[in-house]
Amino acid sequence: MPQKDIFEVLARIEMGRGVVTIRQSSAIKALVGTGLSLDSKVYSEEIMAVGAVTSEQKVVGYRVQIYNGNGTKGRSTAAYREKVIQEAHPELATYLQFQAPSWKLRVGNFLTQAEARDAMVKLKKDFPAFARDMYVVRDAVYRF
Numbered sequence: 001m002p003q004k005d006i007f008e009v010l011a012r013i014e015m016g017r018g019v020v021t022i023r024q025s026s027a028i029k030a031l032v033g034t035g036l037s038l039d040s041k042v043y044s045e046e047i048m049a050v051g052a053v054t055s056e057q058k059v060v061g062y063r064v065q066i067y068n069g070n071g072t073k074g075r076s077t078a079a080y081r082e083k084v085i086q087e088a089h090p091e092l093a094t095y096l097q098f099q100a101p102s103w104k105l106r107v108g109n110f111l112t113q114a115e116a117r118d119a120m121v122k123l124k125k126d127f128p129a130f131a132r133d134m135y136v137v138r139d140a141v142y143r144f
Helices: 006-011 026-031 040-049 074-088 113-126 128-133
Strands: 057-069 094-099 102-110 135-143
Touching (some): 057 074, 057 113, 057 128, 074 094, 074 102, 102 135, 113 128
Antiparallel strands (some): 094 102
């Protein structure tokens, strides 16, 4: 009997068992069993070669953290700062995250620490009231 891939095994209908429906790109199915490297650069290049990923990939980079706080006003403070920054700098992507127990507001998708630092200097000048909370953080960022 020929060896079946995981998709065939999961899609098999058997009496008394549930039904699994799998929807994914045919490129993903083509990659199963090819022994892809787990090295992220090699992995993403191999997937890109078959067109399974869009140009919106995450890579290691930097963002400017604008706020990190908890408590009863953590969310509202982060949301307020996000709104103010979006109005003044619509070119900067904002990321409002909850990582228990804190709310974090980060901005930008910078590939280098120098780019993030330059943006932080400008943001500190534009928003001196937020300046003491700002610093550059390493993060997974979108590469466009």
